[in-house]
Amino acid sequence: MSDVRSAVSPCGRIAEPLQVIRLSIDSVDAARRQFPGYRLTRLVGARLELDEKDIDRLSDMLGVDLLRPVAGASKPFDHHLRHVIALYELSALFRDDGHAPYHHAIRPTGYDYHRDKVDPSGMELWRADYRVMPDVRQMMAASIRWLHRAGKDNVWLRRVPCTWHAAEAIACLRANGAFEDWARLYALYPGW
Template structure:
């Protein structure tokens, strides 16, 4: 796989890891694996939120998507809806009254008009999150980090979300949701 000269080290590690796995290879021990072993999934996601268009296109190409790559609110919203329905994460996300496309969704247990969180609903949200299999938790946590455009201590407080990046990627690959996760990362236009 050709390297992108401007790609950051985290993006390069992800691209190399996914390319190796797609070829049926075990990602080689070295910088790629070491970097992903030493960081949490949260840190990987946050470092990938600012991919440039070329890096994003390369990440998307590794997802083998049937739809053409386009980094815009419409395409991200389609991918986000697909992730929420296929994973399924419907209990964790709700429609808002404002905003277009993905901006019309937010994590549940939150009143977007007042900015208030509902304690009872938040307890239910966290219980639902904890009851999910790890791949669903990883997808939901990724969406929350995207929604917050950074770390979160509201929804993801007191829930499991400290996976090593390498373990999370292996797990999502083994459970068949890595391609959808890659599309979310690649098509993210900002919230």
């Protein structure tokens, strides 16, 4: 077994998303065999099914306190979301429109929110910017979008790469040093 700690609860069961994460870290091939159709979008969407104990188990599995406080950050998800957008250079895809408090103000570009409809040229630019990004940045952007929607997205992520198997996505995020940032975003997510 890898250096990842067990996520088994005292009753011997763990939530399926945590099983996928744990097995993916241990063996991408084994995770693909056991969870053949489990996409990253499903993993992100399953976040709403997890409770505080599950997030504690995820932290234990990774050996990292995903919920650790950050000095001066009263809203940890908002702080980390903005950090991820800056660190992974996703500002062409997401902007702070200032019309809501904290992370609620972060919205994807390419949409006219006053008219509640797609801005065709803005959406074309969003998709073009997304397509030229390396996979790790696409995975972070898609994950933010899925968190924003609390599930699948058929507007921004239409006709762009986003169908990664969860195990392959986790392997890519880990290989690029982005998995802890992704996991912290996942763990801190309070809903949009």
